[in-house]
Amino acid sequence: MLIATWNVNSIRTRLSQIIDWMNQVNPDILCLQETKVIDECFPVEPFEKLGYSVEVYGQKSYNGVAIISKIKAKNVKKGFYGFNNSNQNIEIFKDQKRLISAEINGIKIINVYVPNGSSLESNKFGYKIDWLNSLASFLDEQEKNGEIICLMGDFNVAPSNLDIHDPKKYEGGIMASEMERNALNNVLQKRLIDAFRIFEKNTGHWSWWDYRNNAYVLNKGWRIDHIYISKELSSKLKSCVIDSSPRGNLQPSDHAPVMVDLNLNDINEDIFEDEENFFDI
């Protein structure tokens, strides 16, 4: 089962590129971020024509996430839910559409667009840390419920200096600060694995290149888009790659898609009607 994540920076501007890419790659699930459109205006039909079902959670101009899947998503939830932490008032996050989750093929798919934070001095930075802390509480709750998780999206954090083209220049700054990395690690804890790092231990692999300063041609990028899987899924992991080719398109998104291949081909959806019959791990 091929699962992909892609910050497309406007679904409407990028639509034909996304469809072309899906025709090439044939993903089972595609999670999108920065769709930048209200739900009523999301172009659902082109995906349905390809045999996908679409779940959206968007807003005007900013943010917006979607799950596009061959198997219709169940138990679709929009935003944070399921926990109540006195120091994390999830109501304050409701005006920014950054998280959608659903059950597909027995796996809890969680699609996130983590706030950028602007700079360490900005009040947006505090929002980013609060948002990541709420994501940690959300994952705690999923873990309690025994969910098998695939958490993916644009995290706006480079987990280590291997994930930055010029760590000397950027270490400690936005997307590379200790606070952000600690907050991300608190989300992951020991339950989630960076699928990409199972296969690739070296630097030089990027998922985002700034539009400015010819960054893609100079290959000055960052790895800030991630797929994290429950450790119970690690034995099912076939591959995890970044497909940088769409970044070379005319009028590209500034992000490239990341995809993971899980060895669940023989799984019949009906098996998961009964939770006792989860695939053997």
Add this chain to the structure above:
DNA sequence: ATGGCAGAAGCATTCTGA
């Protein structure tokens, strides 16, 4: 240090992103 680039809103220019 500043600006470079791109998208949306909306029609000139500002806001936001990373």
